[in-house]
Amino acid sequence: MTSIQDAATPPVAGPGGAADDTLRPARRRALRYLALYLLALVFVSPLLYMLVTSFKTRAEAAGTTPSWIPDPFTLQAYGHLLAAPDTPVLTWFANSLIAAGLNAALVVATASLAAYPLARMEFRGKRVVFGLVIAMLMVPGVILVIPNYLIVSELGWLNSLTAIIVPTAASAFGVFFMRQFFVNLPGELEEAALLDGANRFQVFVQVVVPLARPAMATLALLAFLTNWNDFLWPVYVLFSPETRTLPAGLATLQGANQVRYDVLMAGAVIASVPVMLLFSFLQRFIIEGVSRSGLKG
Amino acid sequence: MSPSTAHAVDAPAPGASAPATGGRRHGRSPIAPAPATPWLFLAPFLALFGTFVLLPAGLGVWISLHDWDYTFVSHPFVGLRNYLDLLDPSSTSGGPFWESMRATGVFTASSVPLLLVVPLLVALMMNARFPGRNFLRAVYFAPYVLGVAVISVLWRYLLDTNIGPVNHYLGLVGLPDATAWLTSQPAAWVSLVAVTVWWTLGFNAVIYLAALQDIPAELYEAAQVDGASVAQRFWNVTLPGLRPVLMFVTVNTIIMSANMFGQSYLMTEGGPGRSTRTAIMRIADTGLSSFQMGSAAAMSYVLTLVLMLLSGVVFWLFRDRDAVRTRANVRTREKVRS
Amino acid sequence: MTKHLSRRGAARTLTGTAVVALGALALSACSSGGAAQREAAEFSATYDGPAVTLSYWNGFTGGDGPFMQGLVDRFNEEHDNITVESNTVEWAEFYQKLPAAVTAGEGPDVGVMHVEQLSSNAARGVIDPVDPLLDGLGLTADDFTSAIWDAIEHDGARYGVPLDVHSLAMYYNTEHFEDAGIAEAPTDAESFAEALDALQEAGYEHPFWMPARWPGHLMFLSGQWQGGGEPYAADGSAATFDSPEGVASLEWMRSVVDDGYSPGDVAQDAQYVAFKNGETSITFDGIWQINDLEESGLPYAAAPVPAVLGEPAVWASSHQFFLPHQQSPDADKVAAAQVFIAWMSEHSGDWAQAGMIPARESVRTSGVLDGTVQEPIAEAIDTMRFLPPVPGLGTIQSETLEVAVADGVLGVRSPEAALSEESGRATSLMEENLARFGG
Known part of the structure; x- marks a missing residue:
């Protein structure tokens, strides 16, 4: 919560006035951005899964265990789609x-x-x-x-x-x-x-x-x-x-x-x-x- | 300098003495246009607006007073019967309609607060300079670019009870792994709301972000000099700075949520039972599948009326709070100056 | 002064647009659409006019799709001057769009629909009678079971050329049955229950996934008919699917979940996917899935739906060729469309490869079914039951009966409450339709 409210202060205004802000190590800031990246990865993962699944076989796509790497990698879904009149x-x-x-x-x-x-x-x-x-x-x-x-x-x-x-x-x-x-x-x-x-x-x-x-x-x-x-x-x-x-x-x-x-x-x-x-x-x-x-x- | 800063608006217009405009505000031309000129500018838009907005808005009333079956020759006049039927919950159209209005209400009430707060959090996180910021901003906006058909087809797969990854991963972390996300309640509502928030949060976030970037840095500096805490800065600088967009975002989000159709149509097909069949779905079904256009038109007016009342309430609330916030804002500035 | 004029001019243009559009609408009230009795097109056995392209609408999105396309391709090869282009959409969408498209003058030249939809579309003036075509093909009551022949009639005219009959079937995984030591397909309540228990003992935890949606309502109807009940009054005046036989049918469906043979909350199509993946042992589905199952390589067999609730009876429907009403008919296309229907009717034996049962008795008994998966099901043709030809019933059923079945299976409402509430609603809707479509 604190970190989010912090963010309300744009960095253009320089480091915050509070003591912990000025002393905040760069490492902590880096960690915060790393967390942002991880969050974004989770956020976008459904779209990645969509992409991955489009390269799976019919059976693998309907399987009960999600897989992130198509095995085998195939274009048959696209072929089927583009061929269907x-x-x-x-x-x-x-x-x-x-x-x-x-x-x-x-x-x-x-x-x-x-x-x-x-x-x-x-x-x-x-x-x-x-x-x-x-x-x-x-x-x-x-x-x-x-x-x-x-x-x-x-x-x-x-x-x-x-x-x-x-x-x-x-x-x-x-x-x-x-x-x-x-x-x-x-x-x-x-x-x-x-x-x-x-x-x-x-x-x-x-x-x-x-x-x-x-x-x-x-x-x-x-x-x-x-x-x-x-x-x-x-x-x-x-x-x-x-x-x-x-x-x-x-x-x-x-x-x-x-x-x-x-x-x-x-x-x-x-x-x-x-x-x-x-x-x-x-x-x-x-x-x-x-x-x-x-x-x- | 941004053309929209206060200074530009306040400045008196050169040549403001021209009688035709009165020169009350900057930007008005000193030379009066020929009377036809504005209408020629307006003509293309008004032709479209008249044919596809004003005409149908009125035509809908006419249709709603008839038993209007699209595939039938005659459309008997029935007066207010379509409306009276809607008000009678035991009629064949009234019961399901209010059921669908309730569904729309449930969806709107649960999604709007989230769609106001979550994008604000995202915008606050993004309103800083760090490596890859533009990329992250794009990531959060990305689902919105895709449209309801793509995201609904995708999530119907992801949320499948038996083969969907969502249940699989929930199981991995020790949570229930057999939730019927789209075929049981309240799971279906949770799914529809969550997917909608995921899908559209980028839109509101971009608007918030734009407003955040318009807040002059001096205000934060001044507040800091004044010894305002982080929370005080948020309440007294950030929120008032967002005020110009907040009402727009609120009303727009309410209307978007109340118009929800695609997610239910594609993900739950209105189910389980009829529980997620929204008012829009009901109207489309009645008017464009069963071809009972009179009844459907009446429904759309009732829904519109409810939405207008709701928007009115929001306007009223914001008007009130605007004044309070502006006062707070002024107080901050005064403090800074003193 | 000219300025005044032009401002009024602008306003007039605007009003003009509105008036034209309104006027057009008022005119349309007299010209388009309508439930008036349609003129039937004259029959012609051959077509030697200029080359035409026919738009052919159907809903064969399942395993039957490729076979229909194969037949269409063959027809196109054999006819130099006729090209048939298929438009295949999900049936639900098909029935929503067809009336709108035909009314708007954007309909197809020929199409296929289910027998229970003929009366609705005939009443709406969406399709034209096909009596001359039936006469020309020499098709009479003798060629079909009486249930079909009666079902294609509306207001004294016939509106469909029957292609096939298709019913629900019981599919079972033969490996699972072997493991469980089941030698013969179950046929009644007792043997079905024994089979489920044996399958569970053999380690198949959920041997019979119960669908809440498609084809749950077809299973429900079969059950009600087995018990001797009727879901609707034949004259279209009332819904009766909340009769004791109906309640018994839905209670049995729910009991499959309660007794642990099925997981709760089976998502749409999940039971079929699970069957194909070997996760469940038995599923009831249409015989049109036969080819999809053949393709999947699953060890399976088909048998008639067991009479769990009484006497053997099973939901069935029939695909019917129809001629859409044309606002401005093109005689060449109408003639070519009839040639197409005639050809398809004569080749309906080949359609059996799609898992269907040919509607024409002469074709059905000609040996085309010998050795096919659906042969045992075709033998039970006398137990097949059709919905009554009541205009608008399809829409009502999907809004009421299907909802009741879904709620009952999912446990949202008790079977009895769900059926009686929805049946009451269905009756009101049917009464409104009787008035609308004129009995």
Whole structure:
């Protein structure tokens, strides 16, 4: 407990004022970080086990004694998965990538455009629009599921990726997020550009967007992750194997009559590795972006 | 310097005398936009927002007043019957619905406190400079990147009563090794809550961490000069520093927990019995499997109402505490200055 | 002034979007979906039109899957201008998606479903009658057991072309039986109890894992029928699975756990995995698992489910080919789909290799079952029982009876309490459905 409260003091502030803090040997600090590493290892071990199991035989994966080194090491689970015509994992993967990518682009574009006047312009109806955005931010998405199913059905989008990309792109959160960023942006550059005779769109594109890139990237990443992880909606609006996204596909892999844990884990790994890679390159960016634009009310 | 520091906000805007904006706050342009301009900016978003948020929010009411079977030609108007049925626990829809609301309540009440505290502990641990810190931070965030389908499929395997590693290792350290983690109660709730905390703690932790890094180091220094203990520094500097995100994190976590679906759907299939069938599962089942969309729409409004009330309570609580904390914060600063 | 106009214009566009969407919904109320009586497609024995690709939906995710795919591959090879593409999903998901997909105009061209689901989907207008197809194939009541022939009818029309019959079977590990000195498969309560005791004495601690979920409810139904009870009124007006025979059936299932023959809280599918791993000696499961077991190399045999609770009776179902309703039918596809069904029906003898029992009597008795694992089970075809063709019963059963069985086996509720509570709920739901689907 003490060590955790200690950590509340950032080291930038230098060693703590209390006597034991100043005298604390480096060894003790090293031990603390070692403990952190061990904890992290336990924390991540389920993911490691998933990876390991995907290289096991069917029998070993269903065995009662967990093993951390596949014996024999085999790719048969992946082979089975990629060969099965009913579980086109690569198609699901492409679908997820397309849907999440386009959805993120749509969210960033529409939310940034909408947030700008809400942050920078005075006009009649502004309070109504912003009020609606805030209200819908508070409303849980569940009330939209049933009616949106009917709307999407009428638009002829059931069983198509459009149903995954477009409806969730109406992001009240995105507008709120971008507006917070714009409000905190110093306005001098924009004013200078306006006085130079640029119109509002030119100011937005040439002055604001370059400044807002970190926030837009952060929003894009959050939207991408949200869409990639979305489960309920794809499960119900996608019917055919070739239109499924990865989460919906994984659910169908978990067949009722025939559980093949090696294959399931292989599917889970295929669904994980790419986002993990993406994330490991961009995680700093997410955190820095969030702290810069701030989720401060 | 960060653009969001207090100094930037307080500074008067240049050219603040422009009549159109009144110049009340910094950042407003001195030149009034053409009336159409803001709407052109807003148009793409409003088209989406209108079609997929506002329209369905209203359309849902209309649906909920009908016996709306998706596969049927006619959708007879039934007035408030769907709602009255929900309020009658002996009806075929009311009983199971409240049962599922109770399940959602159990899950929310047990997961939200953990999801507020555990990520804070993680963020505090991570808020220090040490070798491999960024890597560890990534490790704790990693499960969240994976999505509910992957983690549910994984944990259903790990928690299997007979062949799952969890029971095996529990047995090795001398604990009961035959717990039916997903098919008995209360083990199923323990599993769902624990897996959810494991899965999503990184999200809240990242938000906390961002807020922690925004707390000016001078405040800690000042508090130390003032002789504040570790606990006092936590209560008087760290927590007030987190205040801006705390309400967001709380409301967001409550809404996320109350929307729990995938974990139950994939790990316990709502079982044992119907005990972990959450309200969202019930709504999806009723509306999209049995196609009773009227009843399902009514359920979603009732759930929404409950959630709005809950959020209102949180807002109210925080508003109150904000004032207290701000006062405490001010006291610290005053002490420092004197 | 132009500014005023354009602001109103923006507002109008927005309202316009909403109005269009609302209007479309209102229109749809008149055009899509519906329980109206469907026109049956005309039969054609051959197809020589342009090349078509048929989307074929089924739920053969088990050991039967590869055999169905093999048949489809053969059909594709023999027909240059027809390509059949399978979409295989878990049955539960299949029944959830099919009505939505067909209503949305995104349904398949042909599919297979269980006999007890035909009436629900016929009532919802999801599938079309197949009488001309049956006539064209020369199939009549004489070709099937009367239980099947009656079960495919809804409102005076027939909606399915029977492919097979499949029931629960008792699988046992022959090595375990040898160790325990059991010479013959148990057939009744006494011999079954003796077998369990002998297996325990031979060192098999949990010889018979009792599943709380699939296929627990099928074991329950078999038990109730063995005792002479009926789970549902035949006219769909009431659930009766809490009858004394039903309670006896669930009490017996729970007693297997209480008496120590099974661990408590068996997770989904765990009993089957355990059987395949040689951890348990006996399991009841569908005959569609035969190929999966063959592949596993386990020393096993199959026998009819013993009549533990009375006279021999066992839950059974039947796979039925159906023609989904098409919002805008493509005559070529409809014709090709019928050619596919006809071919599959004629080759249903080969389907026996998937562990199934062909539905057509002429095929069944033609020797295709000789020497197969399921031969002894096929001989008991007269003891096979089907659920009554009541629209919506499948959903109700999974929400009530299956929950009661799971709770009873897990010991969450007493068998009697679980069954009577859920049966009451099921009856209310059935009454609502009678009104909804018009009796």
